[in-house]
Amino acid sequence: MNGRRGSVRYEKRIDAPADDVWELVGDPARLCEWFPGIVSSAVDGDERVVTTATGLPIPERLLTVDPLLRRFQYRIDAPMFHEHLGTIDVFDLGDGTSLVAYSTDADPATLALLIGGGTAGALDELRTIMESRN
Amino acid sequence: MGRKILFVTTDQQRYDTLGCNGGSLSRTPAVDALARAGIRYERASPQSVVCMPSRSTILTGQHPSTHGVWMNGVPLPHDAPSVAAVLRDAGYRTAIVGKAHFEPFLDVFGRFEENTLAAHGTEPESGAHRGFEHLEFATHGAMGPLHYARWLAAEHPEELAGFYPVLDADFQVSADGGGETGAPQVKVNPIRRADYHTDWVADRTIAWLDSLDAGDDWFCWMSFPDPHHPWDPPEDEMARIDWHDVPLPEGYPTSTAERERILDGKPRHWRLWYDGTLVSNYEAPSKWVPATLTPDQLREVTARNAVECELLDEALGRVLAHIERLGWGDDVDVVFTTDHGELGGDFGLMFKGPYHVDALMRLPLVWRPAPSSGPAPAVVHKPVGLIDLAPTFCAIAGVEVPAWMQGRPLPVDDTDADARGFERVLTEWDSELFGVDVHLRTVTRDGLVCTAYLPGTCHDGSEGELYDLDEDPRQQRNLWDDPAHRAERDDLVADLWDNQPPTRSPRLRLEAPV
Numbered sequence: 241m242n243g244r245r246g247s248v249r250y251e252k253r254i255d256a257p258a259d260d261v262w263e264l265v266g267d268p269a270r271l272c273e274w275f276p277g278i279v280s281s282a283v284d285g286d287e288r289v290v291t292t293a294t295g296l297p298i299p300e301r302l303l304t305v306d307p308l309l310r311r312f313q314y315r316i317d318a319p320m321f322h323e324h325l326g327t328i329d330v331f332d333l334g335d336g337t338s339l340v341a342y343s344t345d346a347d348p349a350t351l352a353l354l355i356g357g358g359t360a361g362a363l364d365e366l367r368t369i370m371e372s373r374n
Numbered sequence: 375m376g377r378k379i380l381f382v383t384t385d386q387q388r389y390d391t392l393g394c395n396g397g398s399l400s401r402t403p404a405v406d407a408l409a410r411a412g413i414r415y416e417r418a419s420p421q422s423v424v425c426m427p428s429r430s431t432i433l434t435g436q437h438p439s440t441h442g443v444w445m446n447g448v449p450l451p452h453d454a455p456s457v458a459a460v461l462r463d464a465g466y467r468t469a470i471v472g473k474a475h476f477e478p479f480l481d482v483f484g485r486f487e488e489n490t491l492a493a494h495g496t497e498p499e500s501g502a503h504r505g506f507e508h509l510e511f512a513t514h515g516a517m518g519p520l521h522y523a524r525w526l527a528a529e530h531p532e533e534l535a536g537f538y539p540v541l542d543a544d545f546q547v548s549a550d551g552g553g554e555t556g557a558p559q560v561k562v563n564p565i566r567r568a569d570y571h572t573d574w575v576a577d578r579t580i581a582w583l584d585s586l587d588a589g590d591d592w593f594c595w596m597s598f599p600d601p602h603h604p605w606d607p608p609e610d611e612m613a614r615i616d617w618h619d620v621p622l623p624e625g626y627p628t629s630t631a632e633r634e635r636i637l638d639g640k641p642r643h644w645r646l647w648y649d650g651t652l653v654s655n656y657e658a659p660s661k662w663v664p665a666t667l668t669p670d671q672l673r674e675v676t677a678r679n680a681v682e683c684e685l686l687d688e689a690l691g692r693v694l695a696h697i698e699r700l701g702w703g704d705d706v707d708v709v710f711t712t713d714h715g716e717l718g719g720d721f722g723l724m725f726k727g728p729y730h731v732d733a734l735m736r737l738p739l740v741w742r743p744a745p746s747s748g749p750a751p752a753v754v755h756k757p758v759g760l761i762d763l764a765p766t767f768c769a770i771a772g773v774e775v776p777a778w779m780q781g782r783p784l785p786v787d788d789t790d791a792d793a794r795g796f797e798r799v800l801t802e803w804d805s806e807l808f809g810v811d812v813h814l815r816t817v818t819r820d821g822l823v824c825t826a827y828l829p830g831t832c833h834d835g836s837e838g839e840l841y842d843l844d845e846d847p848r849q850q851r852n853l854w855d856d857p858a859h860r861a862e863r864d865d866l867v868a869d870l871w872d873n874q875p876p877t878r879s880p881r882l883r884l885e886a887p888v
Contacts, residue, residue: 244544246808277483293484294519320543348544349808350480350656350887353447357885358483 245323246349248356251341252363256370258332261340262310265328265366268302274369275362288314316346316355323347326355340366377744377770378706379461379593380697381763383432384686385425385473385514385602386726387712389736391683399620399676400683404691405710405740412708412742412749413786417757419799419818420714423726423734424657425475425602426450426888428713428760433457433476433504435764435779437800442878443476444804446656446888449486450476455778457764458505461593464773469508469582472575472597476504478886479513480545485885492521506595510578512571514599515540515606521578522571529569536563538604542661545887549659553605553678554617557671558662558724560678563606567685570608571599576689580696588701593767596693598686601716603725605678607685614684617677622669625720625733625848630665633722639852641827641837643812644729648722652832654812655805656887658725665722672719679718704746707770709763711739720848728803730816730825730839731849735801741766741784749786756791757799757818758784780875800873806884817870823849824866840866 254261264270268288271281280291288300303325304313310330324346331339342359346352389395393402394409421431422438430436430443430450435457443450454476462468477486484490488511491503496510503509512522515537526533538561542548553560567573579596586592600607627633637645646652650663690710697706715734717723726734739758743749761781768775769783785791798819805812813828821843829835840856840863841849853859 275483277485292482294482296482320545348546350545353808353884353887354480354482354545357447357478357883358485360883360885361483361485 244349245345245347246352247343247345248352248359249341249343250356250360250363251339252367253333254338254340254367254370255336255374256338257336258310258330258338260373261338261366261370262307262330264369265330265340266305266307266310266312268305268312268314274366275358276365277358277361321346321348321351324351324355326359375589375705376591376772377747378591378702379466379767379770380693380706380708381593381595381767382598382690382708382710383472383595384598384600384683384712386714386716387601387683387686387738388715388718388733389738391601391680392738394740395738399615400680400687402683402687404687404694405738408708408710408742409740411745411751412740413752413754413784415739415741415758415784416753416755417799417818418711418737418739418759419735419757419801420737420760421801422803423714423730423801424655425713426478429475430454432713432760432763435761435776435781437761437780437875438802438804439877440780440875442882444881445806445884447478447884447886448882449478449885451882452487452504454504455776456505457767457779458593458595459502460505460768460773460776461771462502462505462507464771465591466771467508467586467590467592468502468506468594469579469592470506470595470597471508471510471579471582472512472571472595473599474509474511474597475513479518479888480886489519492519492524496521508582510582512575512599514571514602514604516571522574525574526569530566533565533569536565536606537561538563538606540604546661547656547659549662551671553674555668555671555674557605557667557675558659559603559605560675561604561606562609565608567608567611570685572682572685572689575599576693579693583693583696583700591771593771596690598689600686601679601682605675605682607678607682611681611685612678614681615677617670617674620673620677620680622672623676623719625718626669626672627722627850628669636721636850639850640839642832644721646832647727652810653807654810654831655727655807658727664724667719667722667724672724675724676719679716705744707744707747708742709740709766711760711763712737713760721850728805728812728814730801730803730814730823731841732823732843732847735816735818735823743770743786752787754785754791755788756785756796758791758796759799761799798869798873800870800875815870815874817866817873819866819869822862822866824863824870826867826870838863838867
């Protein structure tokens with residue numbers, strides 16, 4: 241923690257090609273398919289509203305959707321966040337598998353841990369989905 | 375028909391808050407009477423000094439390294455072993471009423487089952503949750519999705535705002551002050567006593583007991599959230615103790631120089647936290663600097679804590695009286711303890727953290743065996759742990775202790791303890807929070823407590839603490855670097871590493887702050 245800001249990162253190696261993983265991860269409307277605890281994700285331009293299983297709507301702004309870099313970045317715009325940046329990178333490991341890194345940077349720091357814990361579960365689910373297709 | 379078990383826990387209660395342990399501020403006649411009729415333990419230690427790992431140890435009978443809940447925020451897996459499941463399989467009716475905390479409270483995605491159960495009533499759809507067929511959950515205050523919060527919101531919504539808001543706008547444990555002194559985590563709460571969670575837990579326990587058949591055997595974990603902070607008991611009850619008259623705790627060094635001298639004799643993170651330089655864990659308000667604690671703030675907190683302890687004792691007394699009325703009095707074992715202690719002003723500190731001293735590690739523990747079993751009152755001085763509770767419940771029920779439990783049934787006296795080799799108890803701490811990690815391993819034996827530090831953010835792995843509990847009962851003189859005690863230290867450290875429990879692998883993930 242540096243002052244009020246916290247950073248959390250999880251990675252998961254997935255036995256699936258990076259392009260296949262990106263096809264799901266890079267589609268902002270499909271987040272609810274692989275993020276446990278998010279029951280809907282509605283996209284309008286560069287705005288997305290996800291709704292959690294507790295009924296909490298979270299407004300977000302999409303910042304980067306780069307299919308060449310396979311990088312997805314977004315910002316939570318809810319008032320409880322002074323600052324937030326979510327980053328998902330899908331790396332091609334060159335052997336038909338991929339590494340997905342999901343990082344959460346937030347002020348206040350506690351929210352990085354709160355959101356980050358959910359992202360860890362999301363990577364678990366993403367791997368389950370992708371590897372079940374093999 | 376066998377022996378029934380009323381297992382009573384409080385949260386973060388100090389050893390010295392009970393009359394039977396020498397406390398004089400709170401009146402605790404119910405627990406004191408249990409101690410007179412049963413077994414009082416003088417050296418009972420938790421295996422972790424924070425809630426989730428310690429409660430997981432109680433449920434599983436395993437060390438934190440083994441069950442895997444290595445810090446608050448790490449959920450206990452759903453398939454973790456449970457003494458409640460063992461007892462249920464043996465035909466016991468099972469319930470938990472009050473604070474569970476085997477999974478994190480902070481749960482924006484609704485991922486943790488413990489937080490969703492209350493929406494479906496008090497009987498899990500699967501028949502049992504972690505071995506409990508009946509559950510009614512509560513925690514500190516009245517926010518969140520648990521049963522008590524739902525009940526208060528439905529029945530007395532005007533009382534919701536009376537509680538201290540535990541978290542601040544940054545979702546940190548709040549440092550906001552209240553009361554007359556501005557002490558942290560203190561608030562005047564106008565709630566009626568009958569609606570406060572202490573009495574609610576007793577009421578719901580009684581209601582569950584009333585639902586049973588006379589011939590049922592039962593195991594009820596009655597788990598009070600108090601006297602854990604915040605200190606916001608029903609204000610009408612505060613007339614019991616005038617905080618102005620409360621003496622400062624014996625472990626509180628009254629001069630700044632003395633506090634700093636004592637802290638400087640300990641590993642670095644003690645003084646760094648006191649000065650507000652290092653926050654290593656989530657369990658205390660991160661924006662509160664212990665060095666700012668005033669004697670009057672400590673008096674007010676101590677008074678509020680003491681009133682909460684009295685309310686707990688009265689609630690317990692009410693449940694015990696009801697059990698007598700139901701005709702079960704002779705056949706009920708009562709075990710009373712807490713999950714960990716509270717710094718309570720010792721060394722000028724409050725709350726808890728990576729500090730393995732008596733304030734956090736010496737626990738109240740009383741076992742009043744069923745009178746029908748003909749118990750002999752005793753005081754046990756040998757070290758025991760919360761890890762021994764699950765095997766004790768099995769022994770009471772006449773069930774074989776499962777091999778996965780790492781403790782043993784509690785000794786009934788020192789002779790029994792000697793005969794069965796109760797000589798050491800282990801405690802561990804691991805925390806990693808935003809780049810700050812702290813790791814402690816502790817053994818308590820032979821009247822000594824020895825803590826070895828593993829490398830971390832502010833430790834290189836050579837640090838440690840060694841205290842003689844007889845000569846230095848407040849642990850104010852660290853003997854770790856004293857050449858005269860080097861042999862003792864080396865023996866204890868070797869014993870500590872020789873007796874480390876198996877470690878769960880892979881390590882469970884930290885998923886929330888708490």
